[in-house]
Amino acid sequence: MLIGFLVGVCLYGWSVGRNRLFATLLSTYFSYTIVGVIPWQKINKFISVKPSVLPSYEIFFFIAIFLALLFLLPRSGIGLSLRLHKRLKGQWYEVLIFSILQVGLLVSLILSFLPSKVILDLTPILRQYFIGEEIKFIWIFLPIVFLMLLGRKSADD
Numbered sequence: 230m231l232i233g234f235l236v237g238v239c240l241y242g243w244s245v246g247r248n249r250l251f252a253t254l255l256s257t258y259f260s261y262t263i264v265g266v267i268p269w270q271k272i273n274k275f276i277s278v279k280p281s282v283l284p285s286y287e288i289f290f291f292i293a294i295f296l297a298l299l300f301l302l303p304r305s306g307i308g309l310s311l312r313l314h315k316r317l318k319g320q321w322y323e324v325l326i327f328s329i330l331q332v333g334l335l336v337s338l339i340l341s342f343l344p345s346k347v348i349l350d351l352t353p354i355l356r357q358y359f360i361g362e363e364i365k366f367i368w369i370f371l372p373i374v375f376l377m378l379l380g381r382k383s384a385d386d
Contacts, residue, residue: 235329238325238328238329238332239324239325239328241328241332242324242325242327242328242331250324250327250328250331251327251376252299252302253299253331254327254331254334254372254376255298255302256295256296256298256299256302257295257331257334257335257338258369259294259298259302260291260292260294260295260298261291261338263294264287264290264291264294264342267287267290269283269286269287272286284342284343284344284347287342288339288342288343291338291339291342292339323379326375327372327375327379330368330371330372330375331372333358333359333368333371334368334369334371334372336355336359337359337360337364337365337368337369338365338368338369340355340359340360341360341365348360
């Protein structure tokens with residue numbers, strides 16, 4: 230199963246290229262930030278939803294904002310200045326690492342919206358590698374560190 234996951238992540242990374250992975254990463258960070266500041270309690274009072282359904286709304290809005298930004302960001306001023314509209318290929322190992330970090334970040338953030346009752350039903354491997362405040366911090370932090378190292382190498386070229 231792990232090998233299948235890694236093969237899928239590699240194929241994803243190589244098919245979209247390094248710049249599109251960067252756009253995906255920016256969309257992920259922006260979406261998580263936006264969903265994190267939405268006043269869910271006030272919205273819940275307005276639409277009268279059961280508290281158990283609220284995580285579903287958070288996940289839905291996270292994915293919806295993520296997809297909207299993923300398609301709009303490369304065409305925006307930010308995307309044009311970062312050249313996100315071009316499909317540049319990176320070194321194979323850069324794309325591999327970046328793909329793993331991107332997919333890991335997405336999985337960790339989506340799982341972080343789930344209630345603890347549901348999290349207890351997940352497999353131990355998912356809980357060990359993708360759930361928890363420290364783990365979420367690591368998944369958020371590692372792509373930034375990788376980008377800084379990648380940027381330094383690119384600036385030296």
